[in-house]
Amino acid sequence: MITCFIRYEIDQFRVDAFEEYARNWGEAIPRCGADLIGYFAPHEGSATTAYGLYNIADLAAYEAYRARLRDDPLGRSNYDFAKRERFILREDRMFLRLASAPHAPLMKP
Numbered sequence: 001m002i003t004c005f006i007r008y009e010i011d012q013f014r015v016d017a018f019e020e021y022a023r024n025w026g027e028a029i030p031r032c033g034a035d036l037i038g039y040f041a042p043h044e045g046s047a048t049t050a051y052g053l054y055n056i057a058d059l060a061a062y063e064a065y066r067a068r069l070r071d072d073p074l075g076r077s078n079y080d081f082a083k084r085e086r087f088i089l090r091e092d093r094m095f096l097r098l099a100s101a102p103h104a105p106l107m108k109p
Contacts, residue, residue, distance in 0.1 A: 024077075031072065
């Protein structure tokens with residue numbers, strides 16, 4: 001299993017547009033075969049940094065997923081929305097693997 005970690009630089013005055021974009025991916029990404037962890041918009045601190053994270057089996061599964069996402073009506077319209085509205089200034093994508101497992105149980109104070 002790998003995690004796709006996307007770091008976005010967004011227009012600080014268009015956070016609302018990024019949130020709409022994130023909600024759309026909340027529907028399209030799972031439907032196209034990736035396990036969405038979530039999209040995260042600025043809250044405190046930087047007003048221009050946002051993130052998206054999802055898990056996928058491997059890079060071959062990622063390529064198949066991306067093809068399904070390009071063919072998905074909501075996926076296509078979301079790509080077009082971002083291109084048209086230009087609220088994403090930069091996007092960096094990396095693939096990570098979990099190195100800390102197995103985790104200990106959560107201890108509540």
